[in-house]
Amino acid sequence: MPIRFNYCPHCNEKIMFRIDLGDIDTSQYPAPVYIIHEDKSCGKLSTFYVDSLLRISYKELDKKPGGIKTIRSIK
Numbered sequence: 001m002p003i004r005f006n007y008c009p010h011c012n013e014k015i016m017f018r019i020d021l022g023d024i025d026t027s028q029y030p031a032p033v034y035i036i037h038e039d040k041s042c043g044k045l046s047t048f049y050v051d052s053l054l055r056i057s058y059k060e061l062d063k064k065p066g067g068i069k070t071i072r073s074i075k
């Protein structure tokens with residue numbers, strides 16, 4: 001399962017999470033997935049949009065429609 005590195009849009013700390021194609025609705029790209037920043041001082045959810053190679057296109061601060069999974073970041 002691929003691991004992705006990025007930055008939390010709430011606190012801008014580096015985050016890391018595992019994602020595969022089963023975590024997104026592949027009928028339309030970029031596809032949203034919900035990411036929870038697993039951190040005591042943050043813990044917030046945001047929406048990450050990924051392309052067909054699971055690369056992050058852009059992010060939104062809140063929960064946008066269309067996602068099918070919520071992923072917790074790896075500590």
Ligand SMILES: [Zn+2]
Nearest residue numbers: 008011037042
């Ligand atoms: Zn955060």
